[in-house]
Amino acid sequence: MATFTKGPWEVRFAIATNPVAVVESRKRGDVAIIHRSSPTQSFAGIETDEAKANAALISAAPELYEALEKFVALANFDADTVPKTNEEWDAMVKAGESALAKARGETQEAEAL
DSSP states (O other): OOOOOOSOEEEEEOTTSSSSEEEEETTTEEEEEEOOSBTTBOBTTBOHHHHHHHHHHHHTHHHHHHHHHHHHHHHTTOTTTSOOSHHHHHHHHHHHHHHHHHHTTOSHHHHTO
8 A cells, every 4th residue: 555645734824826726745745736827827727726725735635634534433333433431533524524624625724825
């Protein structure tokens, strides 16, 4: 199984330039670079707002993976991963909701873009 760069990943945004955004890991550097051809012209149909949304989705990948992994284990009734307290259930659901919000660009980090 391939391994990916550990999260969290964050978005750096370049105002109306190329690259439009860079998704990076604090520990490993750049993970993904989102480009357009110019500030006035889209690249392969990707406008700045779409590039921002793509960057938000990409930056949420580690959190989405972790949340999905937990939900799949739960669906498979893996006794080692099933939350045993209300606090553990709440934390699992909150982690999933937080990852989805980050992917949709609804976090404080994304609002700075």
